[in-house]
Amino acid sequence: MKRLKIKEIIGGELIGTQVLVKGWVRTKRGSKNVNFIALNDGSTIHNLQVVADVEKFGEEFLKDINTSASLAIIGDLVASQGSGQAVELNATEIVIYGKADPDKYPIQPKKHSLEFLRENAHLRFRTATFSAIFRIRHAMAFAIHNYFNSKGFIYLHTPIITGSDAEGAGQMFRVSTLDAKNPPLLEDGSVDYSQDFFGKATNLTVSGQLEGELGATALSDIYTFGPTFRAENSNTARHLAEFWMIEPEMAFYELQDNMDLAEDFLKSLIKYALENCMDDLDFLSKRLQEEEKNKPMDERSMELIEKLRFVQENDFVRLPYTEAINILKDSKPYKKGKFQYPVDWGTDLQSEHERYLVEKHFKKPVILINYPKEIKSFYMKQNDDGKTVSAMDVLFPGIGEIIGGSQREENYDKLVKRMEEMGVPVHEMDWYLDTRRFGTVPHSGFGLGFERLMLFVTGMGNIRDVIAFPRTPKNAEF
RNA sequence: UCCUCAGUAGCUCAGUUGGUUAGAGCGGCGGACUGUUAAUCCGUAGGUCGUAGGUUCAAGUCCUACCUGAGGAGCCA
Secondary structure (H helix, E strand, O other), rough: OOOOHHHOOOOOOOOOEEEEEEEEEEEEEEEOEEEEEEEEEOOOOOEEEEEEEEHHHHHHHHHHHOOOOOEEEEEEEEOOOOOOOOOOEEEEEEEEEEEEOOOOOOOOOOOOOOHHHHHHHOOOHHHHHHHHHHHHHHHHHHHHHHHHHHHOOOEOOOOOOOOOOOOOOOOOOOOOOOOOOOEOOOOOEEHHHOOOOOOOOOOOOOOOOOHHHHHHHHHHHEEEEEEEEEOOOOOOOOOOOOEEEEEEEEEEEOOOHHHHHHHHHHHHHHHHHHOOOOHHHHHHHHHHHHOOOOOOOOOOOOOOHHOOOOOOOOOOOOEEEEHHHHHHHHOOOOOOOOOOOOOOOOOOOOOOHHHHHHHHHHHOOOEEEEEEEHHHHEEEOOOOOOOEEEEEEEEEEEOOEEEEEEOOOOOHHHHHHHHOOOOOHHHHHHHHHHHHHHOOEEEEEEEEEEHHHHHHHHHHOOHHHHHOOOOEEOOOOO
């Protein structure tokens, strides 16, 4: 007999037939005559109600069916007599694969704090909340590949171990097979990496962008989607030491095209979630609303599904940095001295400023462009004004920066000059500069933090809850 | 890394100006009852009060250091 997933049978089309299901027990409600087992197999947020006759199976046997025990059940699928579900399974045969000692199993059929579940991240998949999150995460990963594939982009696998330490995107994790206690030293006392595995110092990648540019300047449109590592000591709800990033890079795209793609991309991902993950989104929305009840009125945010629809249906605001500064200088909080940090042309916007623009002033996603060149990376295209670069940051309500990107500087001389000004070792970047030496083209790209997208789509507040096994400072469990 | 707050039963928390035997709800276990919906009712077990020092006749409570977590900031995706 072929096992069916619960998702396939709760619709009710198979009522009147005999089915085989396998899964884990969420709860069991006992009684003298009949037991109700809520069975979940991860295929859907919904549980299957299994009805087990006590006389038929025996009290002793049913005692081992506790929360998280694993079962195979053959039974007759019938319309439910109760009101909580459309169908239920009258069990005729139950096999217990594995018991779960209720004295020791940590996840109880009750609401747990997210902090507690984070400490039990190996078991949190068995909760409704996390099974919903990881189904959505899968759906989003699929939607990303689907989107780029439909647009003719090539999925390029950029290296995870890199020999380049000039990317400048952040602190790196060193990759080495040298003896940490007693590494070979050079005469000046520094570590001799020529004796290391790769014959040089290597690190985990902080971005696939530079390699992505190599692909784009031949294949036209590429994207990467892979793990990225930052060794920064960031302790926030928006940062991870290991996270997943999507980095498209497009030849012949200028800043305008880059913005168009970023906006269309984000909207289509949200649309995909709304069309394919409604059960899970509904569950997460209700969960959030329960939490919001405890907050004061003015701190409550928009209902999750309403928020997703809003972003999907409305155009993002596109705003030059210089105008953003003017808006901020003209704002009430600025005039009343409510901002903690100063607002001056040439300094980077602080979280409080971004939040004001997105959440108070425009009340929708904002794409900030044309930043002062001093606060952005060397590879960004220098604008004709001599002061700004063609950078773009997409800011989302509640998340902050979800995408960072730019048109790249395609002019060899300008790029090298900028690298020298910013102290980037030009001689180590010959491979990168070859894209400008040979058949250079205008091109653009951006990076989307996958977990930041997940925060927005699921409405979760902590990035550690949208990745299966979060890696953060002082934490590499499991 | 900085600021603020927290750490008491398996979980979520209460614990008065320092003062006898540390409490509740949920969960577990035992029982009753019931086509139940995180069922209900009765009973019951369960604690190195984050760790290490210190102050005191007396510390869950006060002080110091450290560890861990959360919120915010910086860095960024």
